[in-house]
Amino acid sequence: MLRTVARVLKFRALTNHSRFYSTTGERRLEGKVALITGSASGLGKATAYEFVQHGAQVIIADKDTQRGPKVAEELGPAALFVECDVSEEAQIAEAVNVAMSRHGKLDIMYNNAGITGPSIPHSITELDMNDFDRVMQINVRGTLTGIKHAARAMMPVGSGSILCTSSISGLMGGLGPHPYTISKFTIPGIVKSVASELCKSGIRINCISPAPIPTPMALTQIGKFFPGLTQEQVAGIVNGLGELKGAKCEEIDIARAALYLSSDDAKYITGHNLIVDGGFTCFKNLTFPSPDQFA
Numbered sequence: 485m486l487r488t489v490a491r492v493l494k495f496r497a498l499t500n501h502s503r504f505y506s507t508t509g510e511r512r513l514e515g516k517v518a519l520i521t522g523s524a525s526g527l528g529k530a531t532a533y534e535f536v537q538h539g540a541q542v543i544i545a546d547k548d549t550q551r552g553p554k555v556a557e558e559l560g561p562a563a564l565f566v567e568c569d570v571s572e573e574a575q576i577a578e579a580v581n582v583a584m585s586r587h588g589k590l591d592i593m594y595n596n597a598g599i600t601g602p603s604i605p606h607s608i609t610e611l612d613m614n615d616f617d618r619v620m621q622i623n624v625r626g627t628l629t630g631i632k633h634a635a636r637a638m639m640p641v642g643s644g645s646i647l648c649t650s651s652i653s654g655l656m657g658g659l660g661p662h663p664y665t666i667s668k669f670t671i672p673g674i675v676k677s678v679a680s681e682l683c684k685s686g687i688r689i690n691c692i693s694p695a696p697i698p699t700p701m702a703l704t705q706i707g708k709f710f711p712g713l714t715q716e717q718v719a720g721i722v723n724g725l726g727e728l729k730g731a732k733c734e735e736i737d738i739a740r741a742a743l744y745l746s747s748d749d750a751k752y753i754t755g756h757n758l759i760v761d762g763g764f765t766c767f768k769n770l771t772f773p774s775p776d777q778f779a
């Protein structure tokens with residue numbers, strides 16, 4: 485009995501210290517200001533919902549002037565839509581300025597907007613360099629510009645968390661069209677390069693690499709190969725691409741990864757690529773011929 489009481493007291497002494505506590509379960513972004521590009525739809529939208537639920541004020545920055553304001557309206561007073569095409573530096577700068585003038589700070593910048601570009605032709609021999617430039621302009625230059633202007637706002641304060649969206653297409657060849665794949669390979673490189681500087685200012689920068697998720701982007705892209713199928717059927721195909729039994733990759737998985745990386749729970753994590761793929765890119769099976777082929 486005495487030994488049990490002693491054990492309980494020892495456990496309490498250990499845990500009754502703020503540095504041992506995770507903020508899990510609390511509103512983990514209370515009082516934080518976040519700007520999310522590409523948040524009128526898909527992963528960015530899901531992240532905006534998650535962030536608001538955890539107490540953040542969110543700027544919905546998207547070029548979609550139809551869906552963007554609706555998302556902000558659904559989220560209520562914690563959200564504001566700002567029209568922003570990430571391929572235009574002045575528009576990203578303005579979105580950051582809106583966050584600063586409205587809230588006086590920017591704690592989290594999530595550079596998430598992206599496009600796949602054309603999936604056809606497949607061959608490098610027929611690559612249209614204008615298509616390549618457009619994908620790089622949005623996925624790479626847009627991300628880099630977002631980082632630049634977020635850093636401008638965060639550096640004087642000496643803190644902040646910057647996130648970017650890469651992809652499993654940025655980890656292995658053959659999972660997407662060449663321009664998209666090349667653009668997504670670039671993102672973890674940008675993160676590491678910029679982390680080397682921003683570390684000195686107390687600003688963290690990380691990226692997330694999701695597996696396929698049936699967002700409008702993925703449904704449109706993969707639907708092109710299955711013109712006769714309904715959206716539900718295409719979503720079924722996308723969901724069937726995973727390897728982890730009993731689970732599928734969903735928007736909320738990325739939103740939770742973004743919540744973790746942007747919260748103080750990840751206070752010592754920077755330069756990291758958080759792969760959310762249910763193990764997809766960590767193995768490949770050997771496809772042996774069947775023994776009866778040699779009989």
Ligand SMILES: NC(=O)c1ccc[n+]([C@@H]2O[C@H](COP(=O)([O-])OP(=O)(O)OC[C@H]3O[C@@H](n4cnc5c(N)ncnc54)[C@H](O)[C@@H]3O)[C@@H](O)[C@H]2O)c1
Nearest residue numbers: 522524525526527547548569570597598651696697699701
């Ligand atoms: N869905 C997937 O399977 C998947 C997997 C890995 C990575 N990603 C990446 O996730 C990110 C979000 O994709 P999603 O699946 O949510 O797609 P989505 O099409 O549902 O949403 C993308 C959003 O980005 C916006 N956008 C596009 N170009 C823009 C621009 N120039 N400026 C501002 N906003 C712009 C769109 O209006 C849209 O609201 C992308 O970077 C994508 O490459 C998606």
